[in-house]
Amino acid sequence: MKLRESGMPAQDYWETLFDVPRILDAFGFDAATGDVAELGCGYGTFTVPLAQRIRSRVFALDLDSEMVAATRQRATAAGVRNVEADVRDVLAEGFGVPLGSCDAVLLFNILHGEEPVTLLRRASETVRPGGLVAVIHWRSDIVTPRGPSLAIRPRPAEIAAWAASAGLAADGESFLLPPWHYGHKLRRPG
Numbered sequence: 001m002k003l004r005e006s007g008m009p010a011q012d013y014w015e016t017l018f019d020v021p022r023i024l025d026a027f028g029f030d031a032a033t034g035d036v037a038e039l040g041c042g043y044g045t046f047t048v049p050l051a052q053r054i055r056s057r058v059f060a061l062d063l064d065s066e067m068v069a070a071t072r073q074r075a076t077a078a079g080v081r082n083v084e085a086d087v088r089d090v091l092a093e094g095f096g097v098p099l100g101s102c103d104a105v106l107l108f109n110i111l112h113g114e115e116p117v118t119l120l121r122r123a124s125e126t127v128r129p130g131g132l133v134a135v136i137h138w139r140s141d142i143v144t145p146r147g148p149s150l151a152i153r154p155r156p157a158e159i160a161a162w163a164a165s166a167g168l169a170a171d172g173e174s175f176l177l178p179p180w181h182y183g184h185k186l187r188r189p190g
Contacts, residue, residue, distance in 0.1 A: 008067070009146065011043045017146055020049050023177050027104070027134045027185065029053050034103035037061065037095045037126050039119070040110045041085060044071035050106075051080045059097055060085040091118055095126045104132040109181075111137055111159060112148040120166035120186070129190020133168055135159060136183045144180045159184055 008014060024046070029036070033054040041047045041060035048071075051058045060071050060083055068085045075083040088096055095105070105123040113119065123133045138147030140155050147153060154162075156174035163170060163186045171185035 008042055008064075011070070014043060014146075015045055017180055018045060019178065020046060023136060023181070023183070024050060024053060026175065026177060026183055027132065029104070031055055034128075035059065035097070035101060036104045036106065037097060037102050037123075038106040038108075039090050039095070039123070040108065041071045042067050044074040044083075044085075046106060046108060047071050047083055047085070048074050048078050048080055051075065051083045052078070054082070056082065056103070058083050059095065059102070061088040061090060061095065063087065063089055090122055091115060094122055097126060099125050100128045100131075102127050102131060104134055106134050108134075108136045109138060109147070111135065111154050111162070112152045116154065116159075117162045117165050120162055120168060124166050124168050124188050127188045129188055131188050132171070133163070133186040133188070134183070135163075135186060136177055136181045139176075139180055139182055142180075147180070156182055156184065 035056045037059040039061050041062045047060045062068050065087050068087050071085045105126050138144050140153045168186040169189055171187045174182050174184050177183050
């Protein structure tokens, strides 16, 4: 299922909107991190830098075959061999990895879809007990150069409530990820 207001701008522009190392640092991704599943890999903006940090696999998923091809090409060009990119509808088919097998799931700029609780449940099922569901989204308290309309842009309190409905526990408060985002660390109890 394609998410509403989920079109991608040109890659060069898109990548100016994130401080990728800072975001990955905020979630604590390093060589000790096990397998990670990423929903909505896009151009591989986070996929390849994440794969370069960890020794395990990054399962990069997107509905758009062109985005998956771009991520594969980028990983190959960077000499990264631990990326497995696939076209997949996670709402319909799940993440395509054994349940409870990942250390983390990335849900970056994706919870403005019609079924955020379902996405969070799928993510919770995918991580091991104690595993991380890393969420970022566009801020709604400032004007941002991109992102979905304010009418469907989730606020931190909404994400916290959805996470609780999906059986995830907040690992601290939401936090800013300048210049345009905020983050949540969510954990599968266990």
